[in-house]
Amino acid sequence: MSVCKVRAKQFFDESSIHGLRYITERDRHWTERLFWIVTCSLASLILVKLSNQTITQVVNSPVSFVQETSYLKWNTEFPSVSVCETDADLGNIEVTAEKNSTIRLFSNTSTGPGVLSFFVHREVFVFLHAKEDVPYFNIPEEFKELVMLSSDLVILFKVNEIENDPLLLEVPVKTRKCRFPHENSLKHHKAYSYSACVTECRLKAQMNDCNCTHHFMKTSGMVSVCRLEQFECLLNYSDTWKRLKPHHSPQVGIHCPCESSCTEHDLVVVSKHIRALSDDAKSRVVVKMQNLPSERFKRYLIKGKGDVFVTIGGLLGLFLGASILSVAEIIYFLCFRKTSLQKRGVVKAEAVG
Structure with a gap:
């Protein structure tokens, strides 16, 4: 018997995960082994599916x-x-x-x-x-x-x-698709809000199209205000700046990727x-x-990072009867058990036998 088979059999025989030892125990009928192989496989598949759903929910839509x-x-x-x-x-x-x-x-x-x-x-x-x-x-x-x-x-x-x-x-x-007032990435407003974000978006559009901004726009002094001869440019683009449009929309307007306010x-x-x-x-x-x-x-x-570990841990216990110690047990068998057995000559003796 190869070393890998010996170690796998020892893990199945001694593991705290329910059902594994019935697969490798001696004097078990092949129908019993087949039953436990199918049962453990189905439990593992359902565990992986539900764990993936939990992680997906936390990543994509954790807020309700x-x-x-x-x-x-x-x-x-x-x-x-x-x-x-x-x-x-x-x-x-x-x-x-x-x-x-x-x-x-x-x-x-x-x-x-x-x-x-x-x-x-x-x-x-x-x-x-x-x-x-x-x-x-x-x-x-x-x-x-x-x-x-x-x-x-x-x-x-x-x-x-x-x-x-x-x-x-x-x-x-x-x-979460919203911002708190202190989560401010704006340059010309002290606190974040949707309206302030749209205002700065329009300011950027004026700078891109005319290289200056209207004197009524709130600024922090870092942008140039349009002079009298530049007002013609402001008038030419005024209809475009007045309208907000979705991204990739063919309509005339400006796209402002502004999140809503969490406190509004x-x-x-x-x-x-x-x-x-x-x-x-x-x-x-x-x-x-x-x-x-x-x-x-x-x-x-709905679920934080700690809740994810609790939920997945509960699923491990429900479907496999496992716990965090079972995970540590796998690491032990992969990393330390081999050295321990080799020192005692167990692996070598069983592999030869």
């Missing part, structure tokens, strides 16, 4: 959404409201608040739905968006409104928040009402939450 309705005492953040003037040529300006200050407005069962009301004295655009977003050209029409003088605008909205599992930070951005809430405008005011010098804007959310979404990690 669930809807939570059990706990309703969370604080709901009021969305951001941006006001942009249609005519920025002001003769004077009165500063009444700290620059870039933030109003931390929360809504819960104690405070009730939030309401934001303010007056404007010029024609303005009002944008409703998530806190990490910026007003940009491609914002949906329902989230922006032109407020004329002597008008009263009431925006009614509802929001469902998205909570993220902290373990999602261990998953690559490409796999599900914001829905329920209604917008505009009516005339008697006061010609100002307009009123009211942004109101329709009701407190009765549910929220949670993005969580």
